[in-house]
Amino acid sequence: MTEDALKLLLVEDDPGLQKxxxxxxxxxxxxxxxxxxxxLTLFRSEEPPVVVLDLGLPPDPNGASEGxxxxxxxxxxxxxxxxxxxxxxxxxxxxxxxxxxGAYDFYSKPVDIEKxxxxxxxxxxxxxxxEENRRLTRSSSAxxxxxxxxxxxxxxxxHTVEKVAGxxxxxxxxxxxxxxxxxLARALHDASPRSSGNFVAVNCAAIPENLxxxxxxxxxxxxxxxxxKQTIGKVEVADGGTLFLDEIGxxxxxxxxxxxxxxxxxxxxxxxxxKPIPVDVRIVCATNQDLQAMMQSGEFREDLYxxxxxxxxxxxxxxxxxGDAVLLARFFLxxxxxxxxxxxRGFSDSALAALNGYNWPGNxxxxxxxxxxxxxxxxxxxxxxxxxxxxxxxxLERVPTLREMREKTERESVQRAxxxxxxxxxxxxxxxxxxxxxxxxxxKNLQITLxx
Numbered sequence: 227m228t229e230d231a232l233k234l235l236l237v238e239d240d241p242g243l244q245k246x247x248x249x250x251x252x253x254x255x256x257x258x259x260x261x262x263x264x265x266l267t268l269f270r271s272e273e274p275p276v277v278v279l280d281l282g283l284p285p286d287p288n289g290a291s292e293g294x295x296x297x298x299x300x301x302x303x304x305x306x307x308x309x310x311x312x313x314x315x316x317x318x319x320x321x322x323x324x325x326x327x328g329a330y331d332f333y334s335k336p337v338d339i340e341k342x343x344x345x346x347x348x349x350x351x352x353x354x355x356x357e358e359n360r361r362l363t364r365s366s367s368a369x370x371x372x373x374x375x376x377x378x379x380x381x382x383x384x385h386t387v388e389k390v391a392g393x394x395x396x397x398x399x400x401x402x403x404x405x406x407x408x409x410l411a412r413a414l415h416d417a418s419p420r421s422s423g424n425f426v427a428v429n430c431a432a433i434p435e436n437l438x439x440x441x442x443x444x445x446x447x448x449x450x451x452x453x454x455k456q457t458i459g460k461v462e463v464a465d466g467g468t469l470f471l472d473e474i475g476x477x478x479x480x481x482x483x484x485x486x487x488x489x490x491x492x493x494x495x496x497x498x499x500x501k502p503i504p505v506d507v508r509i510v511c512a513t514n515q516d517l518q519a520m521m522q523s524g525e526f527r528e529d530l531y532x533x534x535x536x537x538x539x540x541x542x543x544x545x546x547x548x549g550d551a552v553l554l555a556r557f558f559l560x561x562x563x564x565x566x567x568x569x570x571r572g573f574s575d576s577a578l579a580a581l582n583g584y585n586w587p588g589n590x591x592x593x594x595x596x597x598x599x600x601x602x603x604x605x606x607x608x609x610x611x612x613x614x615x616x617x618x619x620x621x622l623e624r625v626p627t628l629r630e631m632r633e634k635t636e637r638e639s640v641q642r643a644x645x646x647x648x649x650x651x652x653x654x655x656x657x658x659x660x661x662x663x664x665x666x667x668x669x670k671n672l673q674i675t676l677x678x
Contacts, residue, residue, distance in 0.1 A: 232350065233257065233274035237265040237296060238312070239283055243337065247278070250339040251346060260284070262296045269300055269307075275353045276346060279329075280312040281320055290320035294327065301328045301607075305571040306356060308349035310342075328571050328607035352575050355552075373409060374557045377547035383410070383539055390537050391417035396489070398474075398534045399512040401541030404589030407512040408472060410539060414510055415468040423467025428460050431473035439481055440497050449498025461494055464507045474534065475515035475526060486530045509534065544586040544593065551581045554590060558597040559609070568601055573609045576618050580611035583619035637672045640665070649676050 234254040238244050239261065248256050257272055259265035261284050269277070277300060281293030297309055311332035313321035321332040330349050333342050373384055390397065391414050399407045408427065415425045433441050440449075444459030461469060471477070477485065488494055489509065493502040511534050520526035544551060555573060563570055573581070586592055600613035611618045639658065647653035655665050669675070 233272055233276075234346070235259065235265065235269055235272070235274040235277045237277065237279045237283065237293075239280065239287060243280075246339075247337065247342070250337075250343060251278075254346075262292050262299075265296055266299050266303075270303060273304065275304075275307055275357075276349045277307060277309045278312065278342070278346070279309050281324065290323075294320070294324060297324055297327055297329055301571065306353070308353050310345055310349060312337075326606055348575065352578065355578065356556075356572065373406070373413060374550070374553050375547065376549050376553055377542070379542050380547055380550065383541065384413070386537075386539060387413050388417060390414070392419060394508055395536040396509045396534050397511070397537045397539065398517075399510065399539045399541060400517075401512075401514065402543045402589055403514045404591030405541045405543055406590055407541055408470065410541065411468070411470045411510045411512060415470075415508075418468070418508070420467050420508055424464050425468050425470065426460050426464035427470040427472060429472045431476035435478050435481075438478070439484065442481065443484070443494050443496055445497035446499045449496070453498065456496075459494070459496065461488065461505055461507060462503065465505050466507070468508045468510055471509065471511045473513055473515075474511040475513040475517055475520060479525070479527065482527045482530050486527060486533060489530075489533045544589045545584075549582075551584070551586065551593060552578055554593055555581050555597055558594050559601065562598055562601045566601055569607070570601055570604065570609060571607050574611070576611040577609050577614055577616075579619045580614060580616035584616050633672065636668060637674065640668055640672060640674055644674070644676070651676075 232254045234251060235257045236244065236247055236251075237259050238247065244258050244260075248258065254276075257268045257274060259268050265279075265283075268274075279293060279297060279300075281290040282288060283292035283296065286292045293311075297311070300307055300309055305328070308330040309324075309328075311321050311324045311329050313332045313334055318334075321329075325332065330352075331345050333345055373380075375381060375384070387410060397411075397414060399410055401407055411427075412425060415421060428442065430438065440457070440459065442459050442461055444457050444462055445453050447453055447456050471485075488505075491502075492506070493504050495502055517526050517531055521528045521531055544554075552573075559570060559572070562568070581593075588595075596614045596616070597609075599615075600609050604610075604613045606613070640654075643654040643657040644651075646657060651662060651665060655662050658665065660668075
């Protein structure tokens with residue numbers, strides 16, 4: 227579909243209404259059908275993203291069976307289509323049923339042209355936003371599977387990961403809880419020459435302090451009460467691969483000293499052992515704490531900090547990642563539709579506005595949990611802001627129409643060419659690559675006049 231062909235399918239069997247509505251929506255390339263068969267033929271051949279559908283179609287003009295069957299077939303062919311239902315007051319129950327089946331919205335007859343135009347424009351804006359999100363998901367320049375982003379800062383971080391993956395340097399990843407720090411650590415490992423080795427994760431905050439040393443470095447039989455056999459520690463298990471130390475800020479000072487010694491010498495000793503064991507491992511650390519403040523207060527060793535911080539990645543919170551909340555919500559929806567054998571088609575415009583407007587204190591982890599719960603609990607075909615348990619906000623941010631964007635670009639180009647040509651029309655036409663009559667037509671349409 228080209229920029230100039232904003233296709234819309236009008237399914238209406240009343241010739242008078244057809245004429246009236248075609249005139250009202252003249253900004254679109256309108257295809258008209260009067261029954262289910264011709265509507266579906268046009269829909270499959272032209273693939274219009276927006277459909278205005280009267281439920282009362284022949285051979286059941288006084289009922290809704292044909293209209294609902296048409297709706298079902300349209301959404302089966304293209305679940306992303308925005309179908310607007312025409313409904314009389316006596317058909318309101320059927321209109322609500324259609325919304326439950328996945329229709330975008332409905333309007334009441336007799337037709338209020340201004341209201342219908344507004345609904346169509348909203349449907350188009352939502353469709354374009356969803357298409358852009360799908361395009362970003364498909365063509366995201368993030369180099370790793372599983373990292374879904376269209377945000378420029380996150381893409382820069384992903385490219386940094388790609389660059390340093392092959393260099394055997396220690397990486398420190400900072401950011402709020404739930405921002406995907408472990409995912410980036412795994413991406414570093416997968417893109418590195420160590421990818422065939424183990425990726426071993428240790429959560430320093432989840433293991434009791436008195437067990438963390440033995441968990442990290444292992445122990446010999448008899449090293450302490452209950453040590454009935456030799457046990458290999460996480461560092462040794464990661465030999466040849468990557469050791470990911472999550473929540474490094476929670477590591478006790480006594481163990482920080484031993485980790486620093488290992489980073490300097492690359493050898494360990496198991497608890498109760500005397501034999502030094504060389505280990506070849508890459509260290510990646512993550513924390514949601516301010517390590518520099520902890521250094522100042524004496525809670526984190528300064529020498530260890532500089533050993534760990536050879537490369538620093540600061541992951542932005544979800545609220546600062548432009549458009550990523552919707553991208554990720556769609557990613558989780560597709561994933562969980564398969565996981566829970568569901569067929570939910572997408573998010574309502576209220577849900578999209580809520581996803582974009584919410585502050586996300588729990589970041590991606592909170593988003594995933596909200597989407598999962600809504601998929602499990604909802605009985606509708608489209609997830610609403612209420613399903614996500616998010617506060618509703620004012621509608622979607624207004625997207626300029628294609629006509630407005632085209633006029634803006636044309637005006638700027640014509641004005642710039644005339645300025646460079648110092649008002650000489652012949653020179654301006656050469657700069658623009660158009661004929662003199664075309665330039666005069668543009669100036670007339672855009673209300674641009676030459677200054678004396």
